[in-house]
Amino acid sequence: MNFELSDEGRMLQDGLRRFLANAYDATGRTEAADAPGGFAPRIWSGLAEMGVIGALFREEVGGFGGTGFDIALVFEEMGRAGAVDPLLDTGILGGGLLAACGAEIDGVIDGTVQIAVAMGEPGGRYDPMRVATKATPDGDGWRLDGRKAVVVNAPAADRVLVTARDGDRIGLYEVAPSTLDLRAYPLVGGGMAAEVTLDGAPATRLSDDASDLLRAAIARATLAQCAEALGLMEAIRALTTDYLRTRKQFGRPIGTFQVLQHRMADLLIEIEQARSAVINLAGHVDGPDRDRHVAATKNLVSEVARLVVEEAIQMHGGIGMTQEYDLGQLAKRLSMVEHRFGDAMHHMQRFIALTAA
Incomplete structure (x- = not known):
């Protein structure tokens, strides 16, 4: 099997890597951290102009990619730069769900619209099908009542998609952000999220039974998260290798000591x-045995991410924990990978259940 990138893939990878390297310098990181939405609009506009968002969508909906390998390529480069832009939430989750429902995605690919997807609930752990939020018919529309937890990108969202239960079915609804009660807060690894309360919020139903659409979107989002983690690992590995070559102890670089070479x-x-x-x-990711591959990959990537963070910080010593050094920021973002879309133990149990079925 040929794993080499196509000419178009190499062009996208090279261009994106150069853009992110320039965008996420010290000034860019500070700009993103200080922005109200948790990301720098200037950098987001640059990604859209490069066509990066379009690479996440298929041609029939206005993109030029949308395969699993396109997603992996883009998000590995995002991770390598430690980028905090809401590409996963607006592109993979939000835009992907809208496209699957046949809804308009105007503004998503050109970067003028931000999307948040509210599906997790307090006490729901990692199961998106544990939905207590209720949808009630209201004339020609619907009203939603319930609470959603850790809704990433909600403070900056122009469109909010919400899962809610109508009897035995879980539907997908769109709610205007102005009708929601948001309690916003920064995420440890960068970006913003919010706790969302819906108290009779008027909504438009996009799908009356969205269970399969949600599972497909979450599978692709998990791929994106794992690819981003891989890019973060590579960036941390490069930083650690450089440090071992330059940090001297007993008159020679510490990278010459055998125990560190083995590690x-x-x-x-x-x-x-x-x-x-x-x-x-x-x-x-689009195949019939998708869920088992998702569980196996997320379990492995979560375990490796934890190991990379621990080893890199130990080999750096105290400097690895400082805010001013890139490793500290990259390590925080990589540490959070395990806590979205299911941790290592959750996916181990899921893999066992799917294999035994």
């Missing part, structure tokens, strides 16, 4: 295993 070798092997898992998931 770095083990780390490289683990990162390559994670890369193989991401490539495998990219090839199966």
